[in-house]
Amino acid sequence: MADTITLEVARYRPDRETEPTVEAFEVPLRRDWAVLDGLNHVKDNLDGSLSYRWSCRMGICGSCGMTVNGEPRLTCATFLVDYAPGPVRVEPLANFPVIRDLVVDIGDFMRKLPEVSPWIVRGEGTSVEEGEYLQTPEQLADYSQFSMCINCMLCYSACPVYGLDPEFVGPAAIALAQRYNLDSRDEGADVRMDLLIHPEGIWGCTFVGECTRACPKGVDPAGAIQRYKLTAALQSLKSFVLPRGPR
Amino acid sequence: MSEPAQQTQRPYRPEISRLWWLRRRSYVFFVLRELSSIFVAWSVVFLLLLVRALAQGEAQFRAFLDWAAGPWVVALDVLTLAFLVLHAVTWFNLTPAATVVKLRGRRVPPRAIAGGAYAAWVAVTALVVVLVVTR
């Protein structure tokens, strides 16, 4: 194994340049080093002006998503040795405006998330004093996969629909809506359906499936959206056949 | 949620190249599947033309068959068949993602659901073949 590997890092400094450039850095190639360790080596020893986000370095905070050799990845959980002998190209996540170097603007997602009501909606909730809402392990399993989303944005980066149409609500937000719909404690499915049954909502998805492949936490947003579509279709059918019947 | 005003300094918005869909196999399939809708529409039109010709009497029907045997129409129909197969296969592969079936509290594995769809497809095809051959 070689001692070093080359990182080809995308740079963008809005006060100096109008479009990104690429800068190459030699970093040590160690068995335990993630791509993020390589970037930290650059920042601490080679160029302190390189900017990127990171925090927990254990794949749970969702900060360090970047494009590594063309694929959206969490850089703290993507290892340099898997790219030996290199070079490794590190770019910001695709489909987002770039603020600086490897930092993208995720404000669009932050504005869309509240639109899908990602909280428990309950008509007449019982008070906390009366104890917990019962939920069997099987009921928990119905939605637990969709509750694992860390908002890392890799799915938005992988989704060509979002790239072409930024109005599309997008995989993570719809998966989170579905997480609450499938929660036995929730009664808000109708509210969310009204919010999502439009061309920029669930019908925007054309099942490319890349979001599910990109997801580092096994959430399967593509599956969530297809299940949502089926529910929506059945519901429209029902209201067509029984226009005055209960939804 | 009220977001405090944010003035960002000229963020860079990458342009999407026209050939973005060639970058990845799944993107190519995605575009082809979108394209397949045109051929699905054509197959419906073709069928309607056939029914109309049939309704108009034998002479019209023969004329239709002659037209349909022309090399361009055959080529178009072969292409249509290919796209219909693509459409059907991707659709069947999608079904397990959209449908969660539970049997005795256990989730039916996705392969079984897709397998069921394919089995039904084969069965219907077989039925049609039998009808055509033994008529």
Add this chain to the structure above:
Amino acid sequence: MRADHDILVIGGGAAGLRAAIAIAELDPSLRVAVVSKVYPMRSHTVSAEGGAAGAFASDDSLEEHAYDTVSGSDWLCDQDAVEAFVVEAPRELLQLEHWGCPWSRQPDGHIAVRAFGGMKKKRTWFAADKTGFHMLHTLFQTSLKYSEVARYDEWFVTQLLVDDGRVQGVVALELATGRIAPITAKAVILAGGGCGRVFPFTTNANINTGDGMALAWRAGVPLKDMEFVQYHPTGLPFTGILITEAARAEGGWLLNKDGYRYLQDYDLGKPTPEPELRSMELGPRDRLSQAFVHEEEKGRTIGTPYGPVVHLDLRHLGAKLIDDKLPFVRELCLKYENLDPVRELVPVRPVVHYMMGGVHTDIDGATPLAGLYAAGEVACVSINGANRLGSNSLPECLVFGARAGRAAALYAAGAADPGPSVAALARDEERRLTSGLRDRTDGRESIAGLRTGMQQAMEDSAGIFRTEESLLGGAARLRELQERSESMAVDDHSRAFNTQVLAALELSNMLDVAEAIIAAALRREESRGAHQRLDFPARDDESYLAHSLVHRDETGAHKVEYLPVTVTRWPPGERVYGR
């Protein structure tokens, strides 16, 4: 001048979000805003794994939870705070259940609880082993429901605006644009988390740089019990990634190089095949981390390129239990150590994990500075004393986050608007940040170099065992680093997302906090909980049954005073585990 907001919450983790929701629920007309240097769902709460304690099971009692916490703290906690805490913890956890937290369940649908270190009953609520992650996302998503809660995402607070003896807002730096602006308010709640990054080897995220502690200390608010730094016994070598205590609670064993359950040699009980509460691997974290050092001295640890380790053995638990209860542990081991705990031993070593000390508050989160509140790891109420019990910190964030929120709301309702002088204060601060730092071209000292120096000094002088000599050495090294930090080399003078300026500001925060830790550790001439002095090996209740308070004196130096602990029902006694 009308304040921009009634209340500012600094930090968007569990404590900050809980406070913001409490304010919104108490009085929707109050204008509350959460200011955080990261998006709230990135906060370090996300990394908590094992669970959250609340006496809820039918065989449990509030009194037992309180006693475990008091004895676990080596009697340095305030017992009135602990009594309030154990009462409100189950209620807060239920509230989170109603907000959608996916707590693990019993087959009949009731909440499941698991064992945890130092706890005599099973009382730790859990969401598999991603409890903090689920709590944080539940709180964040629930907070979105309250449209009156404004947010300043990725704004870094650099100073508290204090005038006329009360806090009147903050100055903050918007990372995306480099804009520096005052944000005025009638009350401020600090909820910025801990400071694990002052040490080189820590479970803490990159963001845990003690910002809130440094802000408060510079504003004249004392830091309490800063000498008490918790080492978690089981971190992965190299990364420092936490392997949750739940791994031992579910039955994992700690083995030395001979495959021997060495904890039996350290007055922690006798090994049993099934986990025994308050015994062996379920002893408190301070005692387990200290036992590791003794094993190392006896040459019974295993050497690795990243320091000595012992082994955590989970193999006998089987794949099903591990996948049900500890899936994240398996995921982390596979990803970061290339090993499968179902079949292999996991190398672990003690790792800096949690700060028992913090900003001095009362049981409503109020600090001595009017209008300033604190909650969560940044604060020291104290329920944790000299050693926190695992699974008490998550409910602490909820209980005292909510309390601080309500107290700040009451205060803000009757507080005056900011005075005219804050604008001048903010202009001074802006000048310090621009001409004094970002635009400076004459700095020589590398930020990374200073940071590494500080971390090494802290590990050498204020680790699991300390002496006067080690601490004096550490104090001298930190003083020198402080002076060198006056001339930090900044070669990035741009505005947009300048993480070098951020790193410089975080480093100055850490240096102030590190000095406070050393100052408090030097003065406490006894051994208690996580503070072990080789030169004073015994606990000394006569002189030190008291909280240390590190003040900033007129010269800017760290000055230590003491405040007696509050004892209500449990007079100081011997800490007994395993017998």
